[in-house]
Amino acid sequence: MNATHTLSLHWVAPTRFFTSLFSSATASSPSAICKPSSLRVQTIKNSSNTSLSLSTASDKLPNTQDQKLLTLLQQRKTEEAWLSYTQCAHLPNPTCLSRLVSQLSYLNTVEGLTRAQSIIQRLRRERQLHRLDANSLGLLAVAAAKGGHTLYASSIVKSMLKSGYLPHVKAWSAVISRLAGSGDDGPLEAIKLFDSVMKRVRRFGNSEVIKDSRPDTGAYNAVLNACANLGDTKKFHKLFEEMSEFGCEPDALTYNVMIKLCARVDRKDLLVLVLERIIEKGIDLCMTTLHSLVAAYVGFGDLETAEKLIQGMREGRRDLCKILRESYSEAVYSDDDEETGNESDEFEKLLPNSVDFSSEPPELPHAVAPDSRIYTTLMKGYMKAGRVADTVRMLEAMRHQKDSSSHPDHVSYTTVISAFVKAGLMDRARQVVTEMARIQVPANLITYNILLKGYCQQLQIDKAEDLIREMVDEAGIEPDVVSYNTLIDGCILVDDSAGALTYFNEMRKRGIAPTKVSYTTLMKAFASSGQPKLANKVFDEMLKDPRVKVDLVAWNMLVEGYCKLGLVDEAKSIIQKMKDNGVHPNVATYGSLANGIALARKPGEALLLWNEIKERCGIENEGEESSSSSTLPPLKPDEGLLDTLADICVRAAFFRKALEIVACMEEHGIPPNKTKYKRIYVEMHSRMFTSKHASRARQDRRRERKRAAEAFKFWLGLPNSYYGSEWRLESAYGDE
Known part of the structure; x- marks a missing residue:
C-alpha cells in the first residue's frame, strides 16, 4: 500500500440484523404498544384488535390506492405494501401510514428500519407527522433503540411527548434502558427522558388515560441503572423512594443495580448489606445477584473475598453473609463516614440494615452452587491481575465439575485466551482455539477479535490479516466494527496510514457503520503521519454522521495534528470552531497548542494563550478585576502545560510572564524546573x-x-x- 490513496468517505447504514424487539408476550402483535393522550387521538376498534389512529376525512373516503395498501398491510404482506407505498402519487391516509411504519419497524431488519425512517422524514418535510399514531411511533422508537440508534429513538419519544402523545411504558422504558447502558452522555439523557415522561404522566389526573404509560418496575430499574452508571447516589435514592407511588416493588434486579452503585462509588463495605436486604425482604434470590457480588469484588481487586464467596457456594453453605462480613474489620464500617459525607445518609435510607451491625447476619433460604458464569468472572479477575497460571487452573477445575452448568463455555475459554494474549503468548492462545474446536465449543466473534488485537499489538499485521481470512472462510464469521477498528489501530502502530484508510473504506463497503472509535482512530493515523488535512476531512465526515457524537477527544486529536507541524493558526481556528460548537478546550487542548507555539517559535501567541488560561484558572491580573465571573468552566492546569509556557517565556525574555507562570505552578503543587530555566537564562540572557x-x-x-x-x-x-x-x-x- 502506498501513501497516495485518495480518501473515500461516505455514509453507509449497517447491515446486521436487529435483535428481537419485544418479549414473547408482545411478539404476537405489533399494535397496542403505545397509548396516546386522549387530547390527541381517538380509539378505533376493529375485529382483530384495538388500533390507535387519527380520524380524518381521508379515512372515511379512502381511494383505490389506499384501499389496496390497507389490504396488503392487513394480509401482512409488508414488502408488497412498501412497493405500493412507493408508487403512490399522493400521501396515504393515516391508517395506512401508521400500519406501514409499525410493520416495517417490526421486521427487525436494518432495511425495515431505514424504510420506516424515510417515511418519518417525508412526513416531517411535509409537516404531516401528526398523521402517525402512537403505536407506530412507539414501535419505531423501540426498533431504533434495539438497533443501536439510541439518539434517534430518544428523539422519537421526545417528539411524541411534545405532540401530546403518551407512549406505552414498554416503548419509552426500552429507550431509557438503551440510553442508560450507552457511553458518552447516555445515562444523563436516560434520566432526563425519564423525568420528561414522568412530568407528563403526572399531569393527567385520569388514571385510565395513563394506565399503559405509567412506569413499572422495569422502567424504574432502567433509570436506576443510569444513576448507578453515573454514581449518582442522591438521584438513585429519590427514584427508589418514588417506586411505591406507582405501586412498583423493588425486585432482585433493582438490588443488583444497587450492588453496581455501591461498586461505582467505592463502597465495598455495603455489598454484603445489599445481599442481606434481599434476604430480609423475602425476594427470590437469583444467580445474577451472586454473580453481581462476585463481579463487584473482582472489580475492587479483592480476589480473596471473591474466592471465599465462591468456595462457600461450592460447599453448599447458606451463611454467605457471615463469610462476607468476616472479610472486613469493624473499622471498615466506621472510618469511611467522614469521607463519604451525605452519601452515607443516602445509603442509610436505601439500606436500613446498614445502621446496626450487632444482629446476626441472615442466611440464604437455600444453598446456591456456582455456575460457569461465576467461575468465569473470577477467571477474569485472575487475568486482569496477570495470574495466567491461576486462570488456566480454574479452567481445568471447571472441566472436572460434576454439575454440567459449571462446565466451561466459550466465554470461559475466551477469558483464558485473553490472559494469554495479555501476556503476549499468542501461540498458546491459538492452541486454546484449536482445543475449543476439538471439544465442539466453537470460537465466536469476540474470541477472534481478542486474537486479532493480540497480533496487532505485537505488530504482526500479516498474521492478523490471515486470521481475518480464517475467520470468514473457515469459521463463517463476518468481522464487525471492532475487528476493523483493531486492524486500523494495528496499521497505526506500524505507521501505515494508507492501510488504515483501506480498512476503513472496506468496512463501509461491507455496510458496517463506523463508530466514534473508527473515526478517531483513522484521524490518529493521519495526524501521526503528518497529514492533518486528511484528519480534518475524516473529522468533517464524523460531524455529519448522525449516529456518532463528536467528543472532546476528537477535537483534541485534530488540534494536536496541526500543532505537531507547528501550524498554530490552523490549530487556533479549530479551537475557535470547538468553542462555537459549545465545546470548551481542556488542559490537553491547551497543552497541544502550547507545544505548537514552541515549535513555531511564536512567543507572542504564548502570551495570548497564558491570558486565556489565567482567566480559566481565576488568576487576577495586577490592577484588574477578578475574572472569576467568566462563564467558562474552571481549569486546573497540569505540569506539562505550565512548563511549556514557562519555557517559551524564559527563552523569549518575557520574565514577568514567566514569574506569573511559575507562581501558578507552585500554587498548584507543581515544582518548577529551576535547573532548566537557569540553564536557559545563562545560555541566552546572561549578557x-x-x-x-x-x-x-x-x-x-x-x-x-x-x-x-x-x-x-x-x-x-x-x-x-x-x-x-x-x-x-x-x-x-x-x-x-
Whole structure:
C-alpha cells in the first residue's frame, strides 16, 4: 500500500440484523404498544384488535390506492405494501401510514428500519407527522433503540411527548434502558427522558388515560441503572423512594443495580448489606445477584473475598453473609463516614440494615452452587491481575465439575485466551482455539477479535490479516466494527496510514457503520503521519454522521495534528470552531497548542494563550478585576502545560510572564524546573542589559524588563540587584 490513496468517505447504514424487539408476550402483535393522550387521538376498534389512529376525512373516503395498501398491510404482506407505498402519487391516509411504519419497524431488519425512517422524514418535510399514531411511533422508537440508534429513538419519544402523545411504558422504558447502558452522555439523557415522561404522566389526573404509560418496575430499574452508571447516589435514592407511588416493588434486579452503585462509588463495605436486604425482604434470590457480588469484588481487586464467596457456594453453605462480613474489620464500617459525607445518609435510607451491625447476619433460604458464569468472572479477575497460571487452573477445575452448568463455555475459554494474549503468548492462545474446536465449543466473534488485537499489538499485521481470512472462510464469521477498528489501530502502530484508510473504506463497503472509535482512530493515523488535512476531512465526515457524537477527544486529536507541524493558526481556528460548537478546550487542548507555539517559535501567541488560561484558572491580573465571573468552566492546569509556557517565556525574555507562570505552578503543587530555566537564562540572557553604549532613552525603555529580569534571577538564585525576602514580581514593582 502506498501513501497516495485518495480518501473515500461516505455514509453507509449497517447491515446486521436487529435483535428481537419485544418479549414473547408482545411478539404476537405489533399494535397496542403505545397509548396516546386522549387530547390527541381517538380509539378505533376493529375485529382483530384495538388500533390507535387519527380520524380524518381521508379515512372515511379512502381511494383505490389506499384501499389496496390497507389490504396488503392487513394480509401482512409488508414488502408488497412498501412497493405500493412507493408508487403512490399522493400521501396515504393515516391508517395506512401508521400500519406501514409499525410493520416495517417490526421486521427487525436494518432495511425495515431505514424504510420506516424515510417515511418519518417525508412526513416531517411535509409537516404531516401528526398523521402517525402512537403505536407506530412507539414501535419505531423501540426498533431504533434495539438497533443501536439510541439518539434517534430518544428523539422519537421526545417528539411524541411534545405532540401530546403518551407512549406505552414498554416503548419509552426500552429507550431509557438503551440510553442508560450507552457511553458518552447516555445515562444523563436516560434520566432526563425519564423525568420528561414522568412530568407528563403526572399531569393527567385520569388514571385510565395513563394506565399503559405509567412506569413499572422495569422502567424504574432502567433509570436506576443510569444513576448507578453515573454514581449518582442522591438521584438513585429519590427514584427508589418514588417506586411505591406507582405501586412498583423493588425486585432482585433493582438490588443488583444497587450492588453496581455501591461498586461505582467505592463502597465495598455495603455489598454484603445489599445481599442481606434481599434476604430480609423475602425476594427470590437469583444467580445474577451472586454473580453481581462476585463481579463487584473482582472489580475492587479483592480476589480473596471473591474466592471465599465462591468456595462457600461450592460447599453448599447458606451463611454467605457471615463469610462476607468476616472479610472486613469493624473499622471498615466506621472510618469511611467522614469521607463519604451525605452519601452515607443516602445509603442509610436505601439500606436500613446498614445502621446496626450487632444482629446476626441472615442466611440464604437455600444453598446456591456456582455456575460457569461465576467461575468465569473470577477467571477474569485472575487475568486482569496477570495470574495466567491461576486462570488456566480454574479452567481445568471447571472441566472436572460434576454439575454440567459449571462446565466451561466459550466465554470461559475466551477469558483464558485473553490472559494469554495479555501476556503476549499468542501461540498458546491459538492452541486454546484449536482445543475449543476439538471439544465442539466453537470460537465466536469476540474470541477472534481478542486474537486479532493480540497480533496487532505485537505488530504482526500479516498474521492478523490471515486470521481475518480464517475467520470468514473457515469459521463463517463476518468481522464487525471492532475487528476493523483493531486492524486500523494495528496499521497505526506500524505507521501505515494508507492501510488504515483501506480498512476503513472496506468496512463501509461491507455496510458496517463506523463508530466514534473508527473515526478517531483513522484521524490518529493521519495526524501521526503528518497529514492533518486528511484528519480534518475524516473529522468533517464524523460531524455529519448522525449516529456518532463528536467528543472532546476528537477535537483534541485534530488540534494536536496541526500543532505537531507547528501550524498554530490552523490549530487556533479549530479551537475557535470547538468553542462555537459549545465545546470548551481542556488542559490537553491547551497543552497541544502550547507545544505548537514552541515549535513555531511564536512567543507572542504564548502570551495570548497564558491570558486565556489565567482567566480559566481565576488568576487576577495586577490592577484588574477578578475574572472569576467568566462563564467558562474552571481549569486546573497540569505540569506539562505550565512548563511549556514557562519555557517559551524564559527563552523569549518575557520574565514577568514567566514569574506569573511559575507562581501558578507552585500554587498548584507543581515544582518548577529551576535547573532548566537557569540553564536557559545563562545560555541566552546572561549578557542582557550590559551594553555601556546604549543611550539613556533606550536604557529607560528597558527599565521594566530589567526589573523583571532581576526578579527572575532572584527566583533562580543567580546574582542579582534585588535583595528582598520575597521573589514574587509584585515586590519587585512595589517601589515604582
